[in-house]
Structures are given as C-alpha cells and as structure tokens.
Amino acid sequence: MTTPSWDLSAAYQDLNDPQISQDLTFVEAKLPELVALDSASVAGVTAAVLIFAELKVKLHTLYTFSSCILSVDATDVGAKKLQGQVNSLLSRLSQSWTPFEQAIINFDDAQFEALLADNEVADWRFGFERSRLLKAHQLTIGEEQLLTALDQDGRLAWGRLYDNITGCLKVTLTLADGTQETMGLSQAASIIYGGDAMRREPAWRAIAEAMTVHQESFAAILNALAGARLTEYEKRSHTKPMHFLDPSLHGSHIEKATLDAMMGVAKANRGVGQKAGLQMARLFGTSTLKPWDEQASMPALSNTSSQTYSFAEGIAIIREAFAGVDPEMAEFVDMMVEQQLIDAAPQPNKRLGAYCTKLASSRTPLVFMTWGGSMSDMLTLAHELGHAFHNWVMRDMPLVKTKYPMTLAETASIFAENVVRDALLEKATSEEEKLLMLWEEAQSALALLVNIPVRYEFEKAFYEQRSGGEFTADQFKALMSETWREWYGDAMDETNEMFWASKLHFSIAEVSFYNYPYLFGYLFSKGVYAQREAKGASFYDDYKALLRDTGSMTAEEVVAKHLGMDIREAAFWQQSVDMIAKQIDEFEQLLDSLGK
Secondary structure, three states, X not given: OOOOOOOOOOOOOOOOOHHHXXXXXXXXXXXXXXXXXXXXXXXXXXXXXXXXXXXXXXXXXXXXXXXXXXXXXXXXXXXXXXXXXXXXXXXXXXXXXXXXXXXXXXXXXXXXXXXXXXXXXXXXXXXXXXXXXXXXXXXXXXXXXXXXXXXXXXXXXXXXXXXXXXXXXXXXXXXXXXXXXXXXXXXXXXXXXXXXXXXXXXXXXXXHHHHHHOHHHHXXXXXXXXXXXXXXXXXXXXXXXXXXXXXXXXXXXXXXXXXXXXXXXXXXXXXXXXXXXXXXXXXXOOOOOOHHHXXXXXXXXXXXXXXXXXXXXXXXXXXXXXXXXXXXXXXXXXXXXXXXXEEOOOOOOOOOOOEEEEEOOOOEEEEEOOOOOOHHHHHHHHHHHHHHHHHHOOOOOXXXXXXXXHHXXXXXXXXXHXXXXXXXXXXXXXXXXXXXXXXXXXXHHHHHHHHHHHHHHHHHHHHHHHOXXXXXHHHHHHHHHHHHHHHHHHHOOOOOOOXXXXXXXXXXXXXXXXXXXXXXXXXXXXXHHHHHHHHHHHHHHHHHHHHHHXXXXXXXXXXXXXXXXOOOOHHHHHHHHHHHHHHHXXXXXXXXHOOO
C-alpha cells in the first residue's frame, strides 16, 4: 500500500464537475425565496429554517471540497476561485438568515414552542436554545448583516492570508556539514516529528527563520483578528458586558467555572508535564529538553535509528487496536482506506497540520495529514481517525444534531490515541517496546499539560493587552518566551519564541482560543477511557451513546449523564492528572532500570 491521497468523488468528480455549477446556481436561485419569507411569523420562520438547512448542506459541501483541494495544494487557482464563490454565498446566506435568527432569539416561549412543533425544526431545539442565551448581546439586524458581510474581506481574509503564506512557503535547512536542503514548510515540519536527529534541529531552525522573515505579516494577522473581535465584543456589550472568552465558552458548550477548574488543576500540576519533558531529555542525552526534540520520535536505545513505519504498517496497527475495542471500529478503518478517504502523501505545497472534516451532503468523513513514518505520525493518524469515527457513528442523525463543540470533539480522537498506545504496550515483548509506549504517554503529557496551557495563557494575555494597541513582532516574541518559561520551567532551557507564528491555531479566523479544548479533551478522554475496563462488554455501546449526545448537550450535561460527575469541580480533572502522573512515574522507573 502506498501512502494515500484522497478521493473526493463522494462530493464532486473534480473542479470541472458540472454539478458544482448546478449547486451554485441552485443556491443563487433559492436565496431570494429565503429573503422573501416573513420573519415575524412562526410559519415564515419555519419555512426559513428548512431552506436555510438545505442551502447550508450544499454550501458546506462545496466549501469542504475546495478546502480539501487547497490543503493538498495551496496554489490551486481553481480551488481558490471556487472557495471565493462559496464564501460569498455563505456570507449572503448568513445575512439572509439573520432576521430569522433574531426572531427565534426574541420569540416568547409560546412562539418558540410553536416553531419547534414542526418535526423537522424540532431537531434544532438545542442549537436554538443556545442562540437564545445570546439575547443580551444581539445587535440590530442591519448591524449583524454588516458584520457578516465585512467578515469575508476582513477576518476570513486574514485567515486565508496565513494559509496562503504557509502553504507556499519554502524553507532551507542548513545541515552540520554545510549542505543545504530546500523544501515545503509542511515537509520540514514532518521532520521535527521524526527520528532524523541530524536534520531535526536544522528543520526547527529553518522554520523559525522562515517565520521570522514573515513576522510582520504574521503579527498583522494576529493583531487584525484580535482587534476585530474585541471591537465586535465592545459593540455587543450594550446591555451586558461581553468578555473576550465568552464566545469561546459559548461555542465550546462549557461554563466559565469549568474552564477555571480545569486550568487551575493544570497549573497546579504543571510539574507532571515538566517531569515528562525531563525524562524525555534523558534519552536524548541532554540535561533539558530541546524545542526541536519535543515532538520527535523516541531515540533508539541501541545504535540503530529510530523505528519508522510505512503507511500500510501504521494503518494495520491502528486497525488491530481498534478491533480490540469492537470489530465495528476495525471495519470503519477498512472503509476509510478502501474508499480513499485519507490524504497522507507528502506534497511540496501541502498545508501544515492534520485534521478531520466531513462532506455534509453524504456525511463522508475525510482525514488529512502528512505521513512521515514516525510513531508520532501513527498516533496523529489514529487521532484523526478517532474524529472520523465520531462523525461516522452520528451519520444517521439529523445533521444539525451532529455539530459538536471542540471540547467534546477531542473525546473520540484522544480516546483513539489511548487505544493504540495501550494495544502496543500490551504487545510489547521488550523493555524498549514498553519504553516507546511510555515515551508517547510522556510526550502527550508534555504537549497537553504544558504546551496547550502555554497557548491558552499566551492568547489570554495578548487579548488582555490588545485593547491598548497593536503588538509588534518583538512583543509577540517576548510574551511567548515569558509564557513558555513559566510553564516549561526547568524542563527546557530554550524557548520557542516564534511559536505564535508557526502554530496555525492562533491565526484561525473562525474561532479564537483554539487551544484549551485539547486539554479538555485529553483529560476528559482519560476519564472516559478508564471506563473501558470497568464497564467491560457494555462499554462500546455506552461509548457510542456518549458520542451521539455531544451535539445535543452541554459538556456539563454529557459528563453528568454518562459519567455521573461535575466538571465544574477540580476533582474531576485531578483524577485524570493522577492517572497521567502514574504513567510518567512508570516511565522514569523504566529509564532508571535501563541505566539511562
């Protein structure tokens, strides 16, 4: 099996598929019908919901299709053109929907229940109830429409600029012998995850250098995104103050008390992640962990190079691990491979990162990553397949009930990582194999208990200070370094001062604080995973039931229903940290026994 590229024909055959033009024309023709409906009547709003839902499916399918093409080749002109058309129509759809959304928010209880009496509209209850919570922050219809219209050439344009720069960026590695290699940014990033010790530091420094060359552009992007959001939040504070965290909390379906409890536990226990980093450094033969080694494959104990895996080997390991939970999960992996729904082949203009998405029209899940052959790549693939499985088990549900928040989205992905790690640990026949799995646990602990909080605290501090004026690139670097030192402590003696530019999450236009949900998912998933042994044969069905509830409940409600606990209390998060701390202790003890 070669490293695959995906087949997007579940949506369209290619960019020349006549169905694309037909769908665009259909949306164009249908928008006036939506606008003509009466937003003052329950009947008019009911009809609007149904048209809105139909058009969203078509536009989101078109958007996903074009985005997938651009992820593989950021220079594709045809895909850029299509995405521009779709973005324009999405903006018009959102503006056309605004009067009806405002009506739903302002309906009295009797009108609201009358709206939901329609069987198709009833599926929207949870989302509409969430929207009604925002009543105190709504603007006039005209103002809401203006914000949406400006977004296309404002916030969303800044996000596209980041994608375009990084997707086309070439970096040059300078090796120890003076030779140089030039490659795409995503290809250099994959080296950092691998076991090539000779090229890893050069790759890290080449990326940092490239980020520095473009630092003014990246600073402008972050300043513009934050400035636009803060201005909007100020305008929305006419009746009740809107804090810059409020939109993120609302979108994550969690309360502020939950975020505070989780981050408080993370800060009190950051020593667990720091210890993980220091133990990892022992295998590199360094007193502290170097930033270019933070995400690397575990160094081999002997003189052999770190183990690498072909894509076929990696997918086989994941499939077998998933089968250990239930045969249906293994069959799901087979389906993803057979239908070519995974894109993992390295490409020169491929964008950074990994993600899972889905085609709204067919519910087809799609996984994107760049395969480099490392254990980290295997766990990234397992992570994204976990997301895909989450979407797959909801494929028979009304589409509106499958829109879950990032906090709960990470449940299935990190669960999948745990499944693969534990399966490999159970099969380990040597101390080196056991060490490798504990290495992966340590690496995750460092990433989730330290690096993710760095991102959150950095972004939070930036937003607190942004109202005083734009940040310079030097201020971004200083703030990142300061936050880095606070959380990494003695585990690392060199900061990653350009991380604010190289981590694309800070430049995502659609959402802010694209960070703490990963910590939420990590700790929450640990709690869910602990139920696997306790529940035995009943676990799998219970697990799927939990996933299916994620689009219809708040995170607090999901945990209360399925785990019987309160995530607003520190005790919930501490139990997961305690499990992680135990694994880091095992890692240290094994290193001691091996004389490392």
